[in-house]
Each structure stands twice: as structure tokens, then as C-alpha cells.
Amino acid sequence: MGVFLWLCLVALPLYVMIAATLQSRPDYTAGGPLSLPRNLTLSNYTQDFSSGFGRYFLNTVVVTTSVVALVCLLVPPLAFAIVRNRGLATSRVFRVFLLGLAIPAQAVIVPMFYVISKAGLYDNLIGVILPTAAFCLPVCVLILTGTMRDITNELFEAMAIDGATTRRVFFQLVVPLSKGGIATIVVFSALQAWNGFLFPLVLTQSEETKVLTLGLYDFQTQHGVDIPGLLAAVVLSTLPVLFVYLFARRALVQGLMGVGGK
Numbered sequence: 433m434g435v436f437l438w439l440c441l442v443a444l445p446l447y448v449m450i451a452a453t454l455q456s457r458p459d460y461t462a463g464g465p466l467s468l469p470r471n472l473t474l475s476n477y478t479q480d481f482s483s484g485f486g487r488y489f490l491n492t493v494v495v496t497t498s499v500v501a502l503v504c505l506l507v508p509p510l511a512f513a514i515v516r517n518r519g520l521a522t523s524r525v526f527r528v529f530l531l532g533l534a535i536p537a538q539a540v541i542v543p544m545f546y547v548i549s550k551a552g553l554y555d556n557l558i559g560v561i562l563p564t565a566a567f568c569l570p571v572c573v574l575i576l577t578g579t580m581r582d583i584t585n586e587l588f589e590a591m592a593i594d595g596a597t598t599r600r601v602f603f604q605l606v607v608p609l610s611k612g613g614i615a616t617i618v619v620f621s622a623l624q625a626w627n628g629f630l631f632p633l634v635l636t637q638s639e640e641t642k643v644l645t646l647g648l649y650d651f652q653t654q655h656g657v658d659i660p661g662l663l664a665a666v667v668l669s670t671l672p673v674l675f676v677y678l679f680a681r682r683a684l685v686q687g688l689m690g691v692g693g694k
Contacts, residue, residue, distance in 0.1 A: 453477065453664040460660050476664035484639065485665055488647035492626060492669075495561055495643060499625035500618055502565040503572050507617055511576035512606055516588075526577070532570035537563075537630055548635050555637045563635070564625050572617035579613025580606060619680045626673055644669045 452460055453476050454469045463470070514526045537544075544563055545554075553559030583606065591601045607614070629645040636642065644665075651662035 449663050449667065452660050453667055455660055457658060457660055476660045477668065479661055480665050480668065483650065484642075485644075485647060485668065487640070488642050488644045489668070491557060491641060492643045492645075495557055495564065495628070495632075496622050496625040498557075498561045499565045499568065500621050502561070503568050503617055503621040504614065506565075507569065507572045507576050508607065508610070508614065509602070511573055511580055512602055514573070514577050515580040526573070529570045529573045532567070533574070537567055541630060541634055544631075545634055554635060555641055557636075557641055559635045560628070560631050560641075560643070561625075563631050564628050565621070568617075568621040568624050572621060575616050575620070576610065576613045579610050579616075583609050615680050619676060622676060623673060626669075 448465045451467075451469050452465060454472045454474070455463070456471065456473055456475065459469070459471060460467075510525075514522055548554055548559045548563070551559075553562070587605060587609075588601065591605055596604070627645065628643070632641075632643045632646050636646070648662060648665055648669075651658045651665065
């Protein structure tokens with residue numbers, strides 16, 4: 433009985449959302465959100481793409497891909513250095529990243545706007561990519577250092593006896609055994625970039641640099657909200673995130689538990 437009630441709680445919002453996207457705006461207004469679709473139509477989806485949704489989607493893909501690439505380029509070597517180097521400087525760098533966990537983006541958005549403007553990156557996707565990646569780094573470093581600490585010292589000693597260089601140890605030992613943690617930071621940074629709202633809102637202005645989260649505002653006018661069109665856009669923007677989660681959910685859970693390297 434409990435499982436059935438839980439299924440209803442999960443399925444009802446999905447039904448309301450998907451059913452609305454298959455109705456015209458007059459039919460939805462007349463029947464209400466819980467009504468069965470009578471005249472099925474895909475016009476809401478086609479109208480979304482004709483109104484600029486495709487450009488917003490592409491911009492979001494560019495931002496997300498770039499953020500993930502920056503995170504994957506910077507975090508694994510940094511986490512490896514933190515785990516294997518016990519020096520005071522490395523410890524201080526790690527503490528700086530931990531301090532970043534306590535700083536919300538809202539608290540630094542004004543100086544961030546000033547810096548991005550002075551750098552000539554305002555209303556540019558690069559101006560969104562860089563701060564988004566920067567705010568992903570603290571959590572990603574914390575996750576991947578936890579994963580790399582699960583690699584036993586015996587493996588490092590065996591590689592050292594074999595005469596392996598630091599680069600070889602990193603690419604042949606650490607990276608393969610940290611696939612769970614790397615998958616976790618990929619999913620985490622992708623979700624943060626794909627769902628980002630504050631940085632695109634403040635650091636962009638033109639239609640050419642809009643992302644999906646800002647494009648959803650196009651369905652709201654002074655006379656009302658196009659709910660079927662809005663929900664169709666929500667469905668389309670949710671599908672990539674859903675596929676990423678379905679394929680990487682196990683690695684995501686393992687990495688957050690700190691056992692991604694096992």
C-alpha cells in the first residue's frame with residue numbers, strides 16, 4: 433500500500449506536466465491540469481524550437497560541456513597533489529578550497545559582476561563558464577580527494593619500486609582507480625552548469641547568450657503564462673539531465689559516499 437501511494441505521489445506531477453504539453457492552450461485552460469488530453473498535439477514542442485529554444489539549448493550545452501571540461505582538467509591533478517603531498521602549502525591550498533564551500537554565490541555576485549565586466553566578458557558565455565566552474569571546484573576537490581585516499585599506499589609503493597614516474601603513477605594507477613569519483617564530479621558539475629540561473633541572469637543580457645533557465649521566462653507575459661508551452665520547454669530541458677543521471681547514478685552515489693575508488 434505504501435509503495436502504491438508513493439508511486440501516485442511521484443506519477444501525478446509527471447502526468448500533469450506531460451499531459452499539459454500535449455494539449456493546446458485553450459484546451460488546457462478549459463479542462464484544467466488534471467483533465468485527460470482530448471486533442472493530442474505536438475505544437476507546443478515545435479513552437480518552443482521556433483521561438484528560440486534551440487539556441488538556448490545549444491548555449492546551455494556549450495556552458496555545461498566547458499564547465500565539465502575545466503573541472504576534469506583541474507580537479508584530478510589537484511586532488512592527487514593534495515593526497516600525496518603532505519606539505520604545509522598543499523594543506524593550506526586544501527583549506528582554501530574547503531573555505532569555498534561556505535561562500536554562497538549570492539554573497540559574491542556583485543564583485544563577480546565587476547570583475548567579469550572589467551575583464552570584457554560581460555554578456556559572453558565565457559563569463560558564465562568561468563565562475564560556474566570556480567564554484568564547482570570546492571565540492572569536486574573534496575569528493576575526489578576522498579576517492580583517492582581510498583587507494584592504498586602499497587599500490588603506490590609497488591609503482592615506485594617499478595621505477596614509475598609521477599606522471600605514470602597518476603595516469604596508470606590513480607585515474608583508473610578513481611573512475612567512480614571522476615564520474616561523480618562530472619555529474620555534479622554538469623548539473624550545476626545545466627541548472628545554473630544566477631550567473632546567466634546577472635552576467636548576460638542579449639538573446640544570443642541566453643540559456644535554458646532564462647529562456648523559460650519567455651513564456652511569461654504581462655497578460656499571462658503559456659503553461660503548455662512552458663511545461664514542454666521544461667520537459668525538453670529535463671531530458672538530458674535525466675539521461676545523465678540514469679547512466680551515472682551508481683557512480684554518483686558511490687563517489688558521494690567516499691568509496692568511488694573501490
